[in-house]
Amino acid sequence: MTDAELTARLRGNILDFKLLQARHGPLRMRELPGVRAFALPSPLANVFQQQVLYENPQALAESLAPLEAWYRELGVPAWRVPVLPPGDPAAEAVLRHAGHRAEDAITGMGLPLTHPLAPRLPPGITLEHPDDLDAVLELNGLAYGRDNVGAYTGWRTGPLPSTHLHAVVVREAGRALACGVSFEQGDTAGIYLVATHPDARRRGLGALVMHGLHADAHARGRSVAVLQASVMGLGLYQRLGYRDLGGWTNWVRRAG
Template identity: 25%
Template sequence: MMSPNDQRELIQLADLNLAAMIRHRMKMAPNGLLQEQDGVLLFTIGCPAANGHLNGVLRVNDETDAVKILDRARRFFQPLKRDFMVWVRDERDDDLEQALRDAGFTVDREPGIPCMALQRRLDQVSPSADIELRSVVSAEDVADYAQVMVAAFGMTNEVARAVFGETESLVAPQVAAFIVHHNNVPVAAAMTLIAAKVAGIYFVGTVPEARGRGLGEPATRAATNAGFDLGAGAAILQASVAGEPLYRRMGYQLLTRYRWYRSTMH
């Protein structure tokens, strides 16, 4: 059980890691656009995607006025005619959450997306003979990773090209990524990005036909441990409904929650 002081510090570092991941993703996207000013990140991957990681608004300064954030968000996204999500950080964005509700934004998931943390390495599981865990080291590997995400999340090929079109999206000094192959077919993947002294675990997914067999766990464990190998003091991730029980079993603990508030621009 982490102490309150550890929890507060990790929450701050998790926010910083999330912001770093957004910056990395927008830099890698051919048509990505990032505007960072007055404590707010406004960003688009360059194509429609109802996902707060790809088209959204993140407050990075607690003092930034909530109403001004919404005004800037509208001015940023309206010319693009693109839907977007506004991130709300639990217990830190109460004023922003109220402003969003007053403005008619709708919450995407309640009570929110669990942000979970781990402060130790994990034992690496030994896969069966037909399972192989591979590091992402080439453009071909990045393409395989992208196709796992397309199948796992229903991601369009346009979005996949925007997110993973550059090899450096997954092959970079601060990034490590892994793919699980079953009978030489890519079926699961996970990545980590090191920033703000923590390893952020992102884009963890398993193709539908391979779910329920624990095939995503070796990739998640490898991404977690790679983060510690690269100097992180803790690992953090944002859990899906399906993934949360697995992460708890692995040792991740609830740290805080994020919520997405959805706006439509048409």
């Protein structure tokens, strides 16, 4: 499978995952021809939550003015447009002309699930498949900050918001120490919300979570896993064999 094919699967999975958040939480969506924009109007929300996904540079160019008005109306001071494919000069020219500036980049990654390894659990460690996301969101809040889980309000208790969403939690003596979820569409498993408790890092627990997610997704018929890697998680995913699909540069528009 080519990098372009993996990138297309990652983009499609992210879009469907954002649509799920918009249907089952406070995330707002604005749809324009060839463009979907998402916003989380909250004093705690950071620019990562304010995201524009587009199909082509022309659709992006035609949407930027109404989207700026929409974000300002919601009181959102900054929003981002990840450029795809990485380094697309036409999209970058459109964004530069509209006052956006290139800031950080997020690495897209993909892994064929040909022969996923089953997790090998050390003594005293269990791997569970919870029916809610309470432990997952608690760990993500501890690992990355509470403002990074605001879009999942209402997902903590009760059944998972989709039958395509599957969670894994690693525990020791009943205490949740690491987690992740797989959002599965077609042949693709999108990996999200991977986190390890700050007190339990460098113990290989993140790898246990990933092995569990991979084995479960493969058993359900998925043939590829895709994700966006944080700086903290990049080394883990490289060691697991994930292919680097290039950096998705965030072009950010900031009010004022």
